[in-house]
Amino acid sequence: MASADIGLIGLAVMGSNLALNIAEKGYTIAVHNRTAAKIDEFVAEAGELRPRIIGKADLKEFVQAIKAPRSIIIMVKAGKPVDDVIEELLPLLDKGDAILECGNSLYTDTQRRFDYLKPKGIGYLGVGVSGGEEGARHGPSIMVGGSKEQWHNAEPVLKAIAAKFNGEPCCAYLGEGGAGHFVKTIHNGIEYADMQMIAEVYGVMRDGLGMNPKQASDVFKEWNKGPLNSYLIEITGYVLEAIDGPTGKPLVELIVDRAGQKGTGRWSAIVAQEMAVPATAIEGAVAARSLSAAKDQRVAAEAIYGKRQAGGADVSLAELEKALLAGKIAAYAQGFAVLAKASEENGWNLPLGTIAKIWRAGCIIRSRFLDQMAATYDKGDNVNLLVAPDFVTIMKDAHPSLRKVVAAGALGEFPLICLSSALSYFDSYRQARGTANLIQGQRDFFGAHGFEIEGRGPGQHGKWPSTLGN
Known part of the structure; x- marks a missing residue:
């Protein structure tokens, strides 16, 4: 007789932990794994x-x-393994049943x-976790998309x-189809940018201010x-103060500076590029990880150009703090702008205020100002956060510091690929x-693409020289 809820x-680790979480909340859960021995081991422990x-x-x-x-719930590697599990399950399911895919698809x-x-x-249901x-x-934090009817069957367990943030579950249904996994993807893009900016600030502390890991830890x-x-700021403090047992040295100084990535960033x-929404900080963070992977090339390039001298960053810790906040x-x-555009293009009607709320606890990018973001979007205006009143106040105060830090990075040869992208x-x-008027003129010159003149409308063309000297 069926008895599991x-x-x-x-x-694997994520699936096992979710199963234990579900059982701990009072629900009975049936578990299956391709390797039977893993099932026995999990139940025994x-x-x-x-x-x-x-x-x-x-x-x-x-x-x-x-x-x-x-x-x-299926918690297997994204891609073909998910499709394989679906095909195995299909003959065994009845109408009204639901599959909840909780990986990073x-x-x-x-x-x-x-x-x-x-x-x-x-x-x-595509469920971002x-x-x-x-x-x-x-x-x-749980971001649900897909079949709304079947969402209600799983809703009590997922919530x-x-x-919980002030007793409110950080879990919500966000829209049909791929909405939940899309929101998780953008969450991870913001996470990439956040981590890269923190790393860049650490780099200024280390190379420009001569701070050791313990000193940097205290600041974070x-x-x-x-x-x-x-x-992320909280765990940065712990990562920087960790000591390697065998050597007694700061662990962070022994870790190879080659960052991995699984694809979501x-x-x-x-x-963002496909939807023509600028997300330069996210793009910069992805590029920085790719550059980090080219370790051998970077070592060779430093030998050619020379190693920069330590010190020389004319910035204060207070300015670094504000620069990081602005970035x-x-x-x-940028992330929320991509969400807004995707919502429009896919007919999802993504609740941006709700997304900000379910990111306030549990998730990697949880932070203090998500409450302010939620309040902004709960008003019904899908505005860019840079023109939302609360954030205008913060940015007016903080962007001069971001400008000074980026300038110091350029002069001192500190790579700030993400912070500089955010400033630009x-x-x-x-x-x-801006300067796109010149680009439009160039496009018309070589391709007769036309341009718009105020008061005359689009479709205008310039009288360019018909030939140019070779």
Whole structure:
């Protein structure tokens, strides 16, 4: 007899932690894994939660153990493995059942699966889960997209396991198809930018101000008490103070400066380009990770051009703090602008205020000013955050410091690819008359693309020289 409230396939770290979270909240969960031994191991190690976990090595028995209408979470590697699990499940499901894919899938794949399963009467939910392993175990931020009808079947469980902010679950249904995974993708793009900007500020502290990791750690811990209060600022303080046991040296100084990436940040930059929404801070962060991977080339280039001299950064810690704040706001503004455009193009009607709210706890980019962002979007105006009154006040105060830090980076040869991109975006966004008029003239010269003249309308052409000397 079916007795499980929900099912889960895939008992790697994230899946295992989600399953334990669900059981801890009082729900009975059936679990399945391709490797049967992993099921036995997981159940055996579940401790006092074991009575609420039903391990099934046979997929048919696993499905039959779940109460109808069934909600089945799949936590497997994105791509073909997800499609393979769907095909294995399909013959065993009944109309009204739902598959909840909680990995980091490309939102267009989620949309494709949603469209494929809908005519079969099977709901498909693309669920973005942020918070890492710890969040999955104790309360992540959960971004749900897909089948609204079947969302209601899983809603009690998902809201129970989500992080809470002032008692409010950081979990929401955001729209049909790939909406949930799209929002998670942009979340990760903002995360890339946030992390890169923090790293760049650390670089100025290390190379420009001569600070050791412990001194930098103390500064980040102090900053976490103020406007920069956020999860990433908090953990930066801990990362910088960590000591390597075997050597007794600061761990951060031993870690190879080659950053990995799993694709979501790159996807966010790509979709921003596809939608013609400038997201320069996110793009800069992705580029910085790619540059970090070219370690051998960077070592060779330094040998050619010479190593810059340490010190010489004429900036204060207070200016670094404000510069980081301004850069972070620009990155969030870009991310939310991409969300607004995607909502319009896909007919999702994404609730931007709700998105800001469910990012206030559990997720990697949780920060103090998400409350202000939520308040801005709850008014119903999908404006760029740079022109929202609360953020105008902050940016007017902070952008001079960002400008000074970026200038110091240029003069002192500190790479600030993300902070400088954020500053250029801010300056371009607030410039009423830019320089694209020249570009339009150039385009008309070589390709007769035409341009617009105020008062005369579009479709104008210049009288250019017909020939040029070779």
